[in-house]
Amino acid sequence: MLTQAVRRLLVAVPTLLCIIAGAFFLMHAAPGGPFTKERQMPPEIERRLERQYGLDLPVGEQLQRYVGGLLRGDLGPSMVYKDKTVADILAEGAPTSALLGLGAMSLALLLGGALGVLAAVRQNLAQDYAVMALAIVGVCLPPLVIGPLMQLLFGIQWSLLPTSGLYRDEFRASYLVLPILTLSLPLIAIISRLMRASMIEALRSNAVRTARAKGLPEAQVIWRHALPVAMLPVISYAGPALAGAMAGSFVVETVFQLPGIGKQFVLAAGQRDYTMVMGVVLLYSVLIIVFNLLADLAYRVLDPRTRTP
C-alpha cells in the first residue's frame, strides 16, 4: 500500500509539470499583460516593471524561472497587488474556502449518505421516490439559482440569517450557514443517488445474503455488512469533489461575497495576474491529486476484497 502511494505521488510530478506548462503558455499567449491598464503608463516605466518581474525574458525562460522558484517553495509575487506575494493572498482566502468546502462536503456525506441508504432500503416505495425526486431537482438547481433564492427567503423575507460577507474581526458561524447549504445541495443530490445505486447492489450481494442467513438483525446487516462496501463509489466521488468544493466555489463565494480562493481566482484571471492564476491552478491540482490518493487509500481500508491477507 505504501509503495503504491509513493508511486502515485511520483507519477503526479510529471502531471503537475504538464499542468504548469499548459497554464503558463495559455496565460502568456493572451494579448495584454498585468500592466496593461486603461490609463496608459509611460513605456519606460512599463518596460521597467516588466523587467522587474522578468516578463521581458522569453516565455520558456520565464517558465524555467517559475518552476525553479516553486522548487524553493516560492509561488512568486502577485503582479497586481504589489505588496503581497501569491502565498500571502492564498493564505488569506484559504481558511474561508476550506471551511466552506469541508462544511459542505461533511453535510453532503452525512445527509446524502443517509438519504441514499434510506432510498435503497425502501426501494420502489414512497421514501425512495421522494429522495430521488429531491435528488434530481437538486442536480437541476445550480447554486447560482439556489443561492439567491436562499438569500431572498432566509435573509430578506424572514430575516433569519445574514446574506453576505464574513466578519473578519468578529467571526460568526451564522455567516457560513447559507453558503454551506447552497454549496452542499448539489453534492447531497449526487451523493444520495450514488449511495442508493451502490447500496442496492450491496444489498443483493452474497455477503449480505449470508449475513441475513446467519440470522443477524437487519440493522446490523445494513450498517455493518452492506454499508462499508456501498460507500466505496461515494468515496471515490467525494475525493475530487472535495478538492473542487474547497478550491473553487466561485459561484457561492460570489453570491455570498465571501473572501475565498474562487473569488480571488476569477479576479486574478481578469487582471492577468499571471503568478496568482498559476498559484490557484497549482493549489487545485495538488488538492485533486492528494484527495484522489486519499480516496484510493480509504478504498483499500474499507473494501475487504482489496485487502491483502
Added chain:
Amino acid sequence: MTDILLDETPLAPQVVKGRSLWEDARRRLMRNPAAVVSLYVLAVLVLLAAFGPFLWVHKYNEIFPDQVAIAPTLADMHLLGTDTVGRDMVARILFGLGISLMVGAAATLVALTIGVAWGATAGFLGGFVDEAMMRFVDVLYAIPFVFFVIVLMTVVQLDDAWANLLLIFMAIGAVEWLTMSRIVRGQAISLRRREFVEAARAAGATPLQIVFRHIVPNVLGPVVVFATLNIPVIILTESFLSFIGLGVQEPLTSLGRLIKEGTDQMVTSPWMLMAPAATMLVTLLALNFLGDGLSDALDPKER
C-alpha cells in the same frame, strides 16, 4: 441476450438484430412515463426556442424606454414583465433558451466527436497505442479544466458576440470529451471479442462492415445516454460562466445570463429571476429524466 444473438446472427444478421435492439429500447422508453413526458416537454421547448423569437410580438433586443422593469402585465403583452433596460422578458427568455440549448447541443457534439474518435481508436488498436492514449486522458483528468475554461475565456475576448459564442462551444466541448472517450474505449474493447463480431468475421465481413454494422450500433446506446445527460451539464457550465461574466455577451443572452441579471434585481423585481430560473429548471429536469429513461431503456442487463 446472448441466445438472441446466437439465433439471429447466422441467418439475417444485420436487419433483424438492428431493428430489434432499437425497437426494444423504444418500447421500453415509451413505458417510462417520466421519460415520455420529458420527451414531449423537450420537443415543445426546442420548438419554442427555434420559432418563438420570430413569432413572439416583441424582439429580444427591442427596448421600451417607457416600460422599464415593469411587473408581468397583459398590457402591451409583457406577460413576464420587462428587464431593467425595458426589454420584454418573454422574448429574452425564448432567445436565451435557444442559445442555452444551442450551446449544450454544439458542445456535446464537439465532445462526442473527439471522444468517440479518441476512444474508438484506442480501443480497436489496443496495445501500446491504447496505453499511451489512455494515459494521456488520465493526465488531462487531473487538470483543473474549469480553471482552463476561465483562463481561456478571459484571455480570448472576441469583439463579435457570435464568435465569442462559438468559442464557448469549443472550450466547453474540449473539456467534456474525456469521459466519452473512456466509455467508448471500454465498449470497443469488450465488443471486439464478442461472439457476434467473430461470427461476422467468419462469415466474411470486412473490417469496415464490422465497425459500421456491428460495433457502431452497439456503442451508440451509451453514447446517446451520455450525450443526453451531458447537455444539462454543459448548460450549467455555460450559465456558470455567464454568471461570473465570462459567458454569452450582450446583445446575446442565455438562461444563465438572464438568471445572473435577475439575481441582481431579485429584491425589487423578482420576476426577472423567477421566470428564467423556472425555464432552466424545466429544461434540465426534462433532459435528466430523458437521459435516465434512455439509460434504463438501453441497458443490456434489462433486456
